[in-house]
Amino acid sequence: MIKLCIFLLLLLTGATPIKQVVQSSAPSAKEKSLHLSKDKGNTLKDTCYTGLYLKNIYDLHPEEYSYTADFWIWFDHKQSGLDPLNNVEIINAKQVTYTDFYHAHADKKVLLASESDRITLIHDWRLENYPFDRQLLHIELEAGLDTTKMILRPIVDSFKIYKGLILPGWKIHSFSAKDSLVTYDSDFGESQLKGKSTYSRITYEIEIYRQSWGLFFKLLIGLYISFLVSFLVFFIPPNRDARFGLSIGGLFAAIANKYVVDSNIPVSISFSFVDQAHVVTFLLILVTLICSVISLKISKGNKSHQRELFDRTCAWIIGSSYFIINAVLIILVNNR
Numbered sequence: 001m002i003k004l005c006i007f008l009l010l011l012l013t014g015a016t017p018i019k020q021v022v023q024s025s026a027p028s029a030k031e032k033s034l035h036l037s038k039d040k041g042n043t044l045k046d047t048c049y050t051g052l053y054l055k056n057i058y059d060l061h062p063e064e065y066s067y068t069a070d071f072w073i074w075f076d077h078k079q080s081g082l083d084p085l086n087n088v089e090i091i092n093a094k095q096v097t098y099t100d101f102y103h104a105h106a107d108k109k110v111l112l113a114s115e116s117d118r119i120t121l122i123h124d125w126r127l128e129n130y131p132f133d134r135q136l137l138h139i140e141l142e143a144g145l146d147t148t149k150m151i152l153r154p155i156v157d158s159f160k161i162y163k164g165l166i167l168p169g170w171k172i173h174s175f176s177a178k179d180s181l182v183t184y185d186s187d188f189g190e191s192q193l194k195g196k197s198t199y200s201r202i203t204y205e206i207e208i209y210r211q212s213w214g215l216f217f218k219l220l221i222g223l224y225i226s227f228l229v230s231f232l233v234f235f236i237p238p239n240r241d242a243r244f245g246l247s248i249g250g251l252f253a254a255i256a257n258k259y260v261v262d263s264n265i266p267v268s269i270s271f272s273f274v275d276q277a278h279v280v281t282f283l284l285i286l287v288t289l290i291c292s293v294i295s296l297k298i299s300k301g302n303k304s305h306q307r308e309l310f311d312r313t314c315a316w317i318i319g320s321s322y323f324i325i326n327a328v329l330i331i332l333v334n335n336r
Contacts, residue, residue: 046079047151048088050141051158052177052204057137057167062125062266066094067137069121074114076106076155084113087144088152091201095120128270129333131212131219134173139204146193147181152200154179159204169215173207219261219274223281226253227322230285234315238296238307247289254281273333277326284322291318 052073059068075084085101100116119139127133143150154177161175179202187193230250236243258278265274291314298307 045149045151046077046082047153048084048143049076049153049155049158050074050084050202051076051155052139052160054159054161054165054175054204054206056162056165057206057208059120060167060170062127065122065124066120067123068119069137069139070116070118071139072114072116073141074112076110076112078110080111082145082150085115087150088141089144090117090119090121090140091142092122092138092140093119094122125266127266128272129336130265130272130274131210131215132273132330132333133212134207134209134336137206137208139206141202141204142182143200145199146190146197147200150200152179152202154202161206167208169211170208171211173209175204175206177202177204179203219265220257220277222257222260223254223278226250226257227281227285229253230288231315231319231322233288233292234311234318238292238299238311243292244289247285247292251282251285251289254278254285273329276329280322280325280329284318287318288314 050073052071054069054071056070057067059066061067075088077084083103085098090096097118098115099118100114102112102114104112106112121137121139123135123137125135141152143152159175159177161172165172179200181198182201183196183198185196187195187197190197227250230247233243233246236246261274261278291311295307295311295314298310
């Protein structure tokens, strides 16, 4: 009787801790998927067919190297043990918000997983051709499991953009999706990969271009007026102070315009179209000053006819050169 009581007591005191250990160590759905993916003997592999519907693009901030996009993304897959929502990451994301998670059966053999995303994405803004620049925006998805366990494929014609999407100051030129494989020189702790690992990636590309002519004139109209003021020196006799005053005034006006423009455009370390237009103007205004000095020297020798011929020649050469150089610069930036 005593032995029976002791046995029952041990049984009752030992049951509770065992139950507590099992509950505390039970993995979540994401941990189960991760545990399966790292099992050396695991044969679980899935191909996820991916679609994306872009709803909005906004907050384009070149100074922060970012932009924000809202989109709906979905995955068609077969293995219930691999949830793409837990095993696919947006690798160029800066800040993410995921909502409206949805799982269902697309048909008898295919599972559907989808979510709505609001993502602030990193983008390297190329501003060499500003304000005639084009930007290639990317949304890059990468599998969280290597290619022995998970492959991403874009569904044909499944990348769409909302027809009502408006980008003030911009127009969407084209969009596409492409898949690729990316190899890292690390196995990320999975020793069976022997120091290297390969992951599947899908890149969604949206090419946009700036509606730029209005901005172009807004930025550079002051610069062109400065040159025209300096250009008038060729119609003023060189013995008048106003001739030199126009060139100097035009040069200072062009420099002031450069400071104003630089304070209103995104910062760029490259030698941009705007910089080139200003440098050309500075140089040719300086040439008008040099021509004025030469013209003054000619007039002091009582050679008025030669002086007039020199002024007309300079006016023709400098005026046509300025127009041609600026036209070439504009054509080049619009064809890059």
